[in-house]
Amino acid sequence: MMQAGIFTGYFPYELEEVAKRIRALGFNTVQLDLHFKDIDLAAGQITRDKARKVRDTFRDHNLPVCCVSGYTNIIHPDKAERERRLAYLKEIIRNAREFGSAYVISETGTYNTESDWVHDPRNKTEEGFEECRKVISDLAQTAYDHGAVFLLETYVNNVVGSVEETVRMFAQVDHPGLGLLMDPTNYFEAHNIDRMDQVLNQVFDTLTDKIKIAHAKDVKRSGTDKT
Secondary structure (H helix, E strand, C coil), X not given: XXXXXXXXXXXXXXXXXXHHHHHHCCCCEEEECCXXXXXXXXXXXXXXXXXXXXXXXXXXXXXXXXXXECXXXXXXXXXXXXXXXXXXXXXXXXXXXXXXXXXXXEECCCCCCCCCCCCCHHHHCHHHHHHHHHHHHHHHHHHHHCCCEEEEECCCCCCCCCHHHHHHHHHHCCCCCEEEEECHHHHCCCXXXXXXXXXXXXXHHHHHHHXXXXXXXCCCCCCCXXX
């Protein structure tokens, strides 16, 4: 049976209040964003007791945690900043089971220096792909070592954005510690938005066995200056 959930980050309150509000809306699972007004889950601050408190609070409201957000730029061009971000992501991965889920999600990053969400030409180079592959392989192993699974989420402006790039990454990182967060709208750009059915069929035909969690949202053209 498919469970319908929502990001906890949409609710900027204390932990208990977040759980109450989400349950009142009729959802029956959550994607856990590590931001609550009454509990510090920043880098270096995650403990087993804190993680279990978060897990148990949502369980008490019949809201099991289906996955944990670890979104960051995993290939940030500043190496020191990249290491800082990866260290926090790995901290989340190591504690994923205590939060109540084996799954931790991040997109695949960009070499853009101004924004985590903006394209950079290096993203589509062989060197950029290989560097990203090494990072993802390391994250998959870290997850596996701690009974978790790192979920790759594609995004058109990142290194892994197309169906073909996603298939290639999974072929090169064939690892039990790696899975796919399926967000169909993240595959669409101006060149393929009019072929939605074809692209979606391609995703499910080639990647079904990798999909662990799915997001649902709509997408439409946003103007000639957007891709």
